[in-house]
Amino acid sequence: MSRPQRLTDRKRESILTAALQEFLSQGFDGTSMDRIAASAEVSKRTVYNHFPSKDELFEAILRQLWECATAEEGLPYEPRRPLREQLGELLRRKMRLMQDRGFMDLARVAIAEGVRRPDRARELIERLEEGQGEEALTAWIRAAAADGKLKPLDVDLAEQQLHALVKGAAFWPQLALGAPPLSAKQQAQVVEGAVEMFLRCYAKKP
Template sequence: MTKKPRQKPGRPKDLEKKQAVLDAAKSLFLSQGYDATSMDAIAQAAGVSKLTLYSHFSDKDNLFSQSVRSHCEAQMPSELFRLKPDQDIAEQLGSIAKALVALIYDPEAVALHRLIIAASQKDNRLAHLFFDAGPKRMLGELNSLLRAACDAGYLVIPDTEQAADEFFCLVKGLRHMRILTGCSEVPASLHELTHLESALALFLKAYRA
């Protein structure tokens, strides 16, 4: 009988503590603002020691970056961007579009965008941390998917990096800016976002083989 490999002691507990810190950090950043949130307050809210906190995150900037990345990866995992030969490319891009709007129209995401905009009036360092941990990672993932789709003959795109940027802009639409500026309400349902179908059709009309 083959013995199962033993798990390292404490590993599940460590992951639970790390997630508790990420959850606490996200909550405090949104409610109190980045500058007003201390690492001590995050450790207390997460129910962990400062030693545990710093064993996972070197500083507050690193914690902020990882909390953004964790939230984005939960909503839009890397698997979503892997080319699926058994699925029409239109269907896969449609799934990405729906996941994106679910992410950016989430009330917490809207609040985070507003936090970034407000903080950027004094210092754009936080904006760079946010962009690198969230949008930049998703643009890179989509760029890789578009290149793979071109190699497979599904799409013909001269500049996949530019096309990835165009795709996200089309999917976000003008309503996202209206929501961020308080000119429109967050949609109660994704079914209200009637522009998704036409945005996808426009993208495919330009680049489908």
């Protein structure tokens, strides 16, 4: 049985939720700690007890986004299992995350602030990356290449290409253009197409 959430933790979550919605509707500059406190139904002092500044609130939201993006359970490379099956499963996990509304809201706030203050965004990303292990998809590609199943390749570039194939249909149109989420059939088509293109380019002939 999970332990009941403490009051202070519930208040912190309420503040983060309120801040996210305020940043989405008002932008970073248009959002005040007063508005966040009112939206979260807590005192301004409570907000400052958890987050001494608006910058720290943004950093906490960026950390949420980072944790969502890196929290998927790694899928270890399996030498005896077909590459197509393994890669398809990895990309379906990515697809579920990118179609999640909460993740999309976090991404909108983070990207908007990153455009406004790119140096600050890079600094935060570098700090979040410290001590993190290799991303699951990158690790899988590296292992498949080491096993001799893939042609010689730049692992980081190949991972970026795969992400581009999926995000080009299932993330950026929804984020930037307000396109509707993909149906289950469309999601499957995007994943299958990305897997096919990747393997045609990089998989060695059996």
